[in-house]
Amino acid sequence: MSKYNIVITVLMFMICVGCKKSPVQNNNNNGNNGNTGGTTYPPNTQHISVLTQHNDNSRSGLNNQEAKLTTANVNSKTFGKLFNLAVDDYVFAQPLVVGNLPISSGTHNVVFVSTVANSVYAFDADNGTQYWKKNYTVSGMRPPSANDMNSSWCSPYNDIPGSIGIIGTPVIDSVAQTIYFVARSTDGVTFVQYLHAVNITTGAEQPGSPVQITASVKGTGDGSSNGIVSFDPRRNNQRQGLVLVNGAVYISFSSHCDWNPYHGWIIGYNSKTLAQQTIYCDTPNGEAGGIWESGMGIAADAQGNLFVDTGNGTVGSPVPYTEPGNGTGEGTASTDPTDLTNRAESALKLTPAGSTLTVSSYFTPSNYLDLNINDLDYGVMGTMLIPNSNFYLTGCKDGNLYLLNKDNMGGYTITGNAVQQTIPLNVTMHCQPAYYKSSTNEFIYVWSENDQLRAFPFSRASNTLATSQVIGPGGATGPTGADLSVSSNGTLAGTGVLWATYPIGTNINSVAPGILRAFDASDITKELWNSGQTVGDEIGFYAKFCSPTVVNGHVYLATFTNQVIVYGLK
Numbered sequence: 001m002s003k004y005n006i007v008i009t010v011l012m013f014m015i016c017v018g019c020k021k022s023p024v025q026n027n028n029n030n031g032n033n034g035n036t037g038g039t040t041y042p043p044n045t046q047h048i049s050v051l052t053q054h055n056d057n058s059r060s061g062l063n064n065q066e067a068k069l070t071t072a073n074v075n076s077k078t079f080g081k082l083f084n085l086a087v088d089d090y091v092f093a094q095p096l097v098v099g100n101l102p103i104s105s106g107t108h109n110v111v112f113v114s115t116v117a118n119s120v121y122a123f124d125a126d127n128g129t130q131y132w133k134k135n136y137t138v139s140g141m142r143p144p145s146a147n148d149m150n151s152s153w154c155s156p157y158n159d160i161p162g163s164i165g166i167i168g169t170p171v172i173d174s175v176a177q178t179i180y181f182v183a184r185s186t187d188g189v190t191f192v193q194y195l196h197a198v199n200i201t202t203g204a205e206q207p208g209s210p211v212q213i214t215a216s217v218k219g220t221g222d223g224s225s226n227g228i229v230s231f232d233p234r235r236n237n238q239r240q241g242l243v244l245v246n247g248a249v250y251i252s253f254s255s256h257c258d259w260n261p262y263h264g265w266i267i268g269y270n271s272k273t274l275a276q277q278t279i280y281c282d283t284p285n286g287e288a289g290g291i292w293e294s295g296m297g298i299a300a301d302a303q304g305n306l307f308v309d310t311g312n313g314t315v316g317s318p319v320p321y322t323e324p325g326n327g328t329g330e331g332t333a334s335t336d337p338t339d340l341t342n343r344a345e346s347a348l349k350l351t352p353a354g355s356t357l358t359v360s361s362y363f364t365p366s367n368y369l370d371l372n373i374n375d376l377d378y379g380v381m382g383t384m385l386i387p388n389s390n391f392y393l394t395g396c397k398d399g400n401l402y403l404l405n406k407d408n409m410g411g412y413t414i415t416g417n418a419v420q421q422t423i424p425l426n427v428t429m430h431c432q433p434a435y436y437k438s439s440t441n442e443f444i445y446v447w448s449e450n451d452q453l454r455a456f457p458f459s460r461a462s463n464t465l466a467t468s469q470v471i472g473p474g475g476a477t478g479p480t481g482a483d484l485s486v487s488s489n490g491t492l493a494g495t496g497v498l499w500a501t502y503p504i505g506t507n508i509n510s511v512a513p514g515i516l517r518a519f520d521a522s523d524i525t526k527e528l529w530n531s532g533q534t535v536g537d538e539i540g541f542y543a544k545f546c547s548p549t550v551v552n553g554h555v556y557l558a559t560f561t562n563q564v565i566v567y568g569l570k
Contacts, residue, residue: 039083044109044126046552047099053169053241053297054094054432054485054547058385061434061547066487068553070495071520073569076533079518080570082554083128084563089117090162091558092295093169094241095549096179097125103201104131109552112172112200113564118143118165118183120203125554128566134203136196136210137165138185148186148234151259159257160237161511161560169241169297169546171249173271178206180249180271182213182238191234195251197274208274213251215267215276217356219284221314221342223261229284235262237290239545241297246304247271248278248352254290254311258375264289264310266298266350266357280350280357282343286314289344295545296382296432299392306350306357307406309379309394312372313344315364315412337364337412345371345378347394347402347409363394363402363409366417371398382432382545386444391420391463393444395429401446403465421464427451431481432547436498436521439491443521445498447472447482453500455524472524475515476502483547486521496521497528499550501557503542511560514542516567531567539565 046067054061073079093114101110109125118137123130137143143165149157160167170181177200184193194210215231223229236253243250248268255262268278283289290311291298299307317339346364350357364378365371371378381395385406392406403421404410410418427448434445442458444465453472456465476482482502489495498521503512516539520526531537540561549556555567 041127044552047109048551049099049174050097050549050551051172051174052096052244053171054382054434057243057245057300058387059296059299059382060384060387061432061485062387062436062488063486063551064437064488064490066495066550066553067489068569069487069497069550070489071497071528072494074497074518074528076529078569079529080534080567081537082566082568082570084565085111085113085121085123085128086563087113087115087121088119089115089562090560091115091543091564092160092167092546093181093558094546095556095558095564096170096172097549097551097556098172098174098200099552101200110200111556111564112170112179113558114166114170114181116143116160116163116165116167118185120166120179120181120198122200122203125552125556132203136183136194138192138194141185141187141192144184144186144191144234148191149256149259151257153259154257157257168238168251169295171242171244171297172200173244176271177201180242180244182242182251183210184233184238186234193233193238195249195269195274211269211274211276213267215265215279217279217281217284219281221263221283221285222287229263229281231265231267232262235259236265237292239292239295241295243298243300243306244271245300248304250278250298250306252291252298252308254292255288258288258312260287262288262290264291264313264344266291266306266308268352278352278355278357282310282348283314284341285317286342286344288313289342291379293379294382294430294432299383299385301385301406304352305360307348307383307385307392308350309347309381309383310344311377311379312375314342315345315368315372317341337368347378347383347392347404349406349409361407361409362411363404363417363419364412365396365398366412366414367398371396381429384433384435386458387435387437389460389463393433395433395446397428399426399428400424401465423456423465423467425451425454428479429481430479431476432483432545434484434486434498436486436488436496437491438496438522439493441522445484445486445524447476447484447500447502449476449479449481451476451481453482453519453524470524472519473527478503478505480544483545485548485550487550488521498524499548499555501539501542501546501548511541514539514559516548516555516557537567
């Protein structure tokens with residue numbers, strides 16, 4: 001660890017010794033609690049929106065309409081912390097921004113922040129003025145907490161410290177002026193999850209909102225009763241970002257630390273009426289198969305197909321079969337891994353079909369049994385559709401990057417993996433990748449824990465990633481890698497900036513100080529700036545699996561220090 005990181009670590013723990021969480025408010029609290037420095041900021045000439053996790057449904061993490069921030073002005077002399085947006089608890093959800101929103105007798109860039117206390121805030125994105133705040137905990141209840149999760153795998157449960165309210169990143173429909181999110185509540189006995197559709201100018205519920213999330217499918221899997229598998233609002237964790245595509249809002253679910261019985265679910269709702277229209281369970285006749293991808297959102301294409309990776313669990317159907325070509329009886333197994341019924345440890349293309357989703361293409365590694373036995377989830381890395389291509393980037397805890405043809409992923413074969421490309425990195429892959437296109441190159445960036453930052457050139461000629469990637473610095477240690485975003489002004493030279501945030505130190509399963517760093521996106525060996533260079537720019541406690549939101553000349557960084565920090569040109 002460098003000297004400045006050691007100093008930051010000490011400072012952050014000293015600062016937060018006396019930190020206390022604000023009480024959860026159940027009423028609107030209007031006022032300016034963001035820009036506490038009294039600074040007046042000039043009107044912003046940019047009004048770009050970031051309406052979903054990692055910028056778009058491909059989950060590229062790229063804002064290529066950034067006209068202010070460049071490789072020349074992102075440095076310690078001209079760039080740094082501008083103000084803080086104070087909130088009532090930890091922020092897991094990525095801040096979202098609506099440009100030029102009619103609100104408060106004018107039009108403003110507005111940033112929306114959601115907390116684990118089930119609170120949502122609307123702040124002026126350029127000066128920190130708070131327009132509204134509302135809490136969405138069910139009356140008479142409280143947000144669930146880590147103490148409510150009794151998994152034998154994790155005791156005590158530290159994956160999500162404290163309250164467990166809004167965790168997954170919401171999604172915004174700017175035309176309908178509606179933000180969609182999932183809030184959780186409990187009275188200690190009963191646990192409920194609700195989908196909310198809220199007016200972004202007032203915080204008021206839209207007609208039909210909220211709707212309680214319930215689901216069931218036919219199946220004989222773990223926890224089933226009389227041939228029915230039901231959604232469990234206590235065990236099932238809403239970690240992944242929501243997606244809005246073709247008039248439907250889709251929500252995915254994993255578990256709290258492999259707390260059986262649980263299953264991977266995707267539940268879809270009509271975005272206008274909030275009528276439930278889709279239910280998909282990935283292991284109805286098996287177990288587990290959580291969908292979480294280190295917090296990145298469900299990817300989707302323009303046709304409405306969904307792309308997800310699933311975690312540990314049952315693969316195939318529990319019926320006898322013989323591997324082709326193995327002779328008479330040799331190789332007989334207890335399951336058929338090519339059956340589409342149970343699809344844990346897999347990458348999936350899911351196509352809407354009536355009231356469910358069908359597996360229209362998939363990939364399951366040939367060593368899925370070993371992956372499952374050794375807790376090596378496929379669905380651990382944030383996944384991404386490479387923009388304007390037919391390819392889907394995924395990563396597995398076994399240390400492999402898998403590049404897949406999104407419409408013909410490769411299925412399952414016992415003899416090997418029939419995929420577009422496999423790149424072994426030999427690291428665990430808890431991270432969120434990002435994409436950038438310059439005038440001469442396209443890059444995929446990956447920064448896993450206990451590894452160095454890597455930039456993989458993507459070739460349109462071969463549709464592969466170059467194995468001779470550019471290697472940048474190390475720094476992300478422990479069980480969590482870096483969360484990445486990119487800003488640029490189209491492909492204009494000198495405007496591509498790669499942003500990375502990660503925890504400092506190794507003991508970060510719960511809470512730890514963090515850092516924000518900026519690199520030249522065309523040459524990641526060149527660091528432009530980091531939050532440890534200037535006193536006052538420190539981020540406090542790192543927000544786990546939450547990428548920076550970079551838009552309109554600002555960087556919005558969620559934290560576990562009860563605030564979102566806003567950086568920009570000083």
